[in-house]
Amino acid sequence: MAKNVAEMLPGETAVIAGFTDDHIGLKLLEMGFLPGTAIRFNFSAPFGDPICVSVSDVDLSLRLDEASTISIIN
Amino acid sequence: MEQPNIKIALTGKPNSGKSSLFNHLTGLNQKIGNFPGVTVDKRIGFCQLDNNIQAEIIDLPGIYSLYPRTLDEKIVTEIFSDKNNSLYPDKVVLIADATNLKNCLLLLTQLIDLKIPTVIALNMMDLAAKSGLSIDVKKLSASLDMPVVMINARKGHGIYELKQLLLSPIKASSKSVFQIDAEIKPVVKIIRDYFNLSSDYEAYHFLQQTDNLVFLKEEQRNFIKTIAREHEFFPHKYQGAETVMRYGFIQQLLNGAIVKPSHRDWKRVSHGIDRVLTHRVGGYLIFFVVLFLIFQSIFAWAQIPMDFIDTSFARLSNVLSHELPEGPFFELLSQGIVPGIGGIVIFIPQIAILFAFISILEESGYMARVVFLMDKIMRKFGLNGKSVVPLMSGWACAIPAIMATRTIDNWKDRLITIFVTPFMSCSARLPVYTILVALIIPDSKLFGFFNYQGLVLMGLYLLGFLAAIFSALAMKFIIKTTERSFLIMELPTYRMPKWSNVGYTIIEKTKAFVFEAGKVILAISIILWVLASYGPIEEMNSAKKIVRAEAVALNLSEGEIQNRIASYKLEHSYAGKLGKAIEPMIRPLGFDWKIGIALVTSFAAREVFVGTIATIYSIGSAEDQPTIKQRLRNEINAETGGPRYTPAVGMSLLIFYTFAMQCMSTLAIVKRETKGWKWPLLQLFYMTSLAYLSAFFVYQIMS
Numbered sequence: 001m002a003k004n005v006a007e008m009l010p011g012e013t014a015v016i017a018g019f020t021d022d023h024i025g026l027k028l029l030e031m032g033f034l035p036g037t038a039i040r041f042n043f044s045a046p047f048g049d050p051i052c053v054s055v056s057d058v059d060l061s062l063r064l065d066e067a068s069t070i071s072i073i074n
Numbered sequence: 075m076e077q078p079n080i081k082i083a084l085t086g087k088p089n090s091g092k093s094s095l096f097n098h099l100t101g102l103n104q105k106i107g108n109f110p111g112v113t114v115d116k117r118i119g120f121c122q123l124d125n126n127i128q129a130e131i132i133d134l135p136g137i138y139s140l141y142p143r144t145l146d147e148k149i150v151t152e153i154f155s156d157k158n159n160s161l162y163p164d165k166v167v168l169i170a171d172a173t174n175l176k177n178c179l180l181l182l183t184q185l186i187d188l189k190i191p192t193v194i195a196l197n198m199m200d201l202a203a204k205s206g207l208s209i210d211v212k213k214l215s216a217s218l219d220m221p222v223v224m225i226n227a228r229k230g231h232g233i234y235e236l237k238q239l240l241l242s243p244i245k246a247s248s249k250s251v252f253q254i255d256a257e258i259k260p261v262v263k264i265i266r267d268y269f270n271l272s273s274d275y276e277a278y279h280f281l282q283q284t285d286n287l288v289f290l291k292e293e294q295r296n297f298i299k300t301i302a303r304e305h306e307f308f309p310h311k312y313q314g315a316e317t318v319m320r321y322g323f324i325q326q327l328l329n330g331a332i333v334k335p336s337h338r339d340w341k342r343v344s345h346g347i348d349r350v351l352t353h354r355v356g357g358y359l360i361f362f363v364v365l366f367l368i369f370q371s372i373f374a375w376a377q378i379p380m381d382f383i384d385t386s387f388a389r390l391s392n393v394l395s396h397e398l399p400e401g402p403f404f405e406l407l408s409q410g411i412v413p414g415i416g417g418i419v420i421f422i423p424q425i426a427i428l429f430a431f432i433s434i435l436e437e438s439g440y441m442a443r444v445v446f447l448m449d450k451i452m453r454k455f456g457l458n459g460k461s462v463v464p465l466m467s468g469w470a471c472a473i474p475a476i477m478a479t480r481t482i483d484n485w486k487d488r489l490i491t492i493f494v495t496p497f498m499s500c501s502a503r504l505p506v507y508t509i510l511v512a513l514i515i516p517d518s519k520l521f522g523f524f525n526y527q528g529l530v531l532m533g534l535y536l537l538g539f540l541a542a543i544f545s546a547l548a549m550k551f552i553i554k555t556t557e558r559s560f561l562i563m564e565l566p567t568y569r570m571p572k573w574s575n576v577g578y579t580i581i582e583k584t585k586a587f588v589f590e591a592g593k594v595i596l597a598i599s600i601i602l603w604v605l606a607s608y609g610p611i612e613e614m615n616s617a618k619k620i621v622r623a624e625a626v627a628l629n630l631s632e633g634e635i636q637n638r639i640a641s642y643k644l645e646h647s648y649a650g651k652l653g654k655a656i657e658p659m660i661r662p663l664g665f666d667w668k669i670g671i672a673l674v675t676s677f678a679a680r681e682v683f684v685g686t687i688a689t690i691y692s693i694g695s696a697e698d699q700p701t702i703k704q705r706l707r708n709e710i711n712a713e714t715g716g717p718r719y720t721p722a723v724g725m726s727l728l729i730f731y732t733f734a735m736q737c738m739s740t741l742a743i744v745k746r747e748t749k750g751w752k753w754p755l756l757q758l759f760y761m762t763s764l765a766y767l768s769a770f771f772v773y774q775i776m777s
Contacts, residue, residue, distance in 0.1 A: 022310075022314070023558070024558075024560070024562075025314060026141070026310070026313050026314055026317070027143070027560060027562055028562060029314055029317040029318065029321075030138050030139045030141065030180060030317055031138060031177065031562055031564075032176060032177050032321070034318065034321050035318075042345075042348075043348070043349075043352065045352060045446055045447055045449065045450060046352070046353075046354040046355075046357060046358065046447065046450075047450045047451070048450075049449075049450045050446060050449050050450065050459075050561050052348070052352075052446070052565060056174075056176055056177075057173075057174065057336065057341075058174050058176075058177060058564060059341075059564065059565040059566075059567075060562065060563065060564055060565065061442070061445075061446050061449075061561055061562070061563050061564075061565055062561065062562055063449070063560075063561045066560065066561070066562060
């Protein structure tokens with residue numbers, strides 16, 4: 001099972017490999033989550049959800065549900 | 075105003091400085107309305123480009139791409155794909171955030187494929203410079219075959235150049251970014267020929283988003299769907315590939331145009347602030363301090379202008395009733411219309427202050443963090459992070475609060491937020507709270523520090539809030555939906571708020587309140603005035619005779635006689651009859667017919683309670699709070715022989731006012747936002763039942 005963004009730790013970086021949910025994938029693509037792009041896990045909100053990540057120098061928030069649909073390679 | 079010569083649309087992603095540019099171009103020459111048929115704010119302004127040419131500027135909601143998800147986004151897609159739309163622009167200005175060019179250009183490449191004449195306004199050049207980023211603007215412009223202007227929308231730099239550019243003829247870019255798949259070319263061609271469209275991409279959009287384009291007629295929609303089925307075209311199948319292809323183009327473009335990328339740590343300060351503001355403990359602490367400050371200012375600062383407005387309108391009404399000749403029309407004017415308008419104007423200070431704060435929080439970038447912090451908790455209750463702003467606004471007034479729910483993209487979350495927002499104790503409840511709390515709660519201190527009255531008042535606000543979130547929780551399980559909710563949003567870099575934008579927001583929201591809610595409040599207050607001033611003719615006519623006869627026996631002064639006449643008339647008016655009619659129903663709550671009259675008159679707006687009570691008990695003016703308090707305290711319950719307003723009755727009334735839906739304008743706004751009577755009626759029924767039952771239990775337990 002490939003790793004996904006929800007499993008990353010603060011400060012960790014990885015490369016986006018693909019999406020496991022087509023519907024959310026479309027929205028994520030539009031926001032710049034492109035396969036092959038680097039993603040950095042910045043920090044999570046106090047209860048661990050949502051999280052803040054950086055993709056091409058942009059800070060974005062994601063819920064864990066959404067983050068878990070982004071598979072990564074690192 | 076002369077007819078504008080050209081139509082210009084401003085578009086771009088959220089947080090790219092669109093409203094700053096709009097405010098710079100149009101100044102106060104703005105009109106805020108609604109797009110026809112939907113409840114999305116339409117911001118239109120006028121801009122004199124030179125001595126002869128005036129442009130109509132349309133500020134479109136911020137979007138990332140032409141595949142919409144929210145109501146706001148759908149509007150943009152519709153305008154750009156319908157040449158017959160009255161808002162279809164002659165020219166488009168795409169505002170791009172220079173520090174984050176990549177995300178801004180997705181929409182641009184779509185506009186290129188739609189063959190819409192576009193210019194790029196490259197904004198935030200100051201930040202780009204700070205981050206060490208350097209862009210070859212000439213190359214960017216040449217590669218896109220499109221003019222590019224550098225601007226600083228906050229300071230107004232580059233606006234002149236932009237205007238000059240907009241005066242010159244602009245042609246659509248000759249580039250074509252998205253190559254439509256060979257296997258769907260035939261079906262695209264059929265649609266393009268059928269609708270006589272100017273680009274393949276437009277035809278492709280008709281295929282992709284048949285249901286989102288509301289301007290299509292039913293038979294046109296069926297035609298597209300049939301053709302799509304025949305050619306085995308499935309919407310969304312190609313959307314991902316399209317986005318990837320567009321980003322491929324953008325990456326190549328930026329590889330050539332970006333001379334030097336920004337250095338990594340230019341957001342260091344912003345990230346540092348984030349560490350504090352989203353801290354596990356500190357983050358919430360700071361948020362609650364901010365909330366407390368907002369809350370305090372609304373009540374402390376708004377009090378002076380509100381008192382001023384209150385006395386001014388009371389005086390005006392008084393002067394008018396003395397100066398104008400007698401007659402029903404003049405009475406309507408001086409006692410119905412003028413106080414009615416006063417009842418609207420009095421809310422302006424609180425609404426203005428609240429939206430000043432909300433706008434500052436939004437401008438600075440903190441609001442996105444509030445959404446981020448609160449999302450998890452709010453989701454447990456069927457709401458989402460974006461429900462925080464509407465709920466907070468509910469403390470001032472439910473009307474702008476419900477309008478603020480439009481940013482919530484998920485329909486179920488939005489509906490629940492709309493449904494529960496009126497539970498938040500709005501400013502109209504405050505006068506009722508104040509007088510009743512002062513009446514039944516002793517003015518002493520707990521541990522010599524906490525004022526009991528203050529604690530009870532806070533408790534009432536808390537009670538309203540709890541009612542809101544637990545009702546939301548119940549609705550979470552009742553309403554079924556398959557629509558999924560997202561929280562994929564940008565956390566913008568922190569910035570100082572731009573104060574003029576704050577000013578424009580205040581003006582915009584206040585206007586919306588006055589004209590949206592104001593109409594209803596005025597209409598209802600006139601109806602209620604009529605109900606409370608007229609009754610069966612012989613009873614009303616005999617008022618003076620009967621009271622004067624009593625007065626002789628009691629040896630009353632002229633002022634007291636007038637107050638008694640007013641009281642007698644109210645008792646025998648239609649409103650008075652209604653109050654008496656509902657007495658059996660409200661008796662279990664501890665209320666008598668006098669309170670019944672106040673309930674009837676405050677159906678339209680809660681704050682009317684105080685004025686009605688003042689009239690019923692023959693107190694000259696509602697201003698005189700100590701007198702009202704004294705009079706209520708002395709009121710005797712004929713059945714028990716004890717005081718009428720026992721703590722049980724007072725608490726029961728307080729609870730009733732905390733929960734009950736007594737605001738016609740809120741119902742009107744909810745009807746508009748949910749497009750039907752179903753939700754406002756459910757809301758009315760639910761809130762009133764909850765109020766009734768809670769007041770019933772409180773009274774029965776306490777007495």
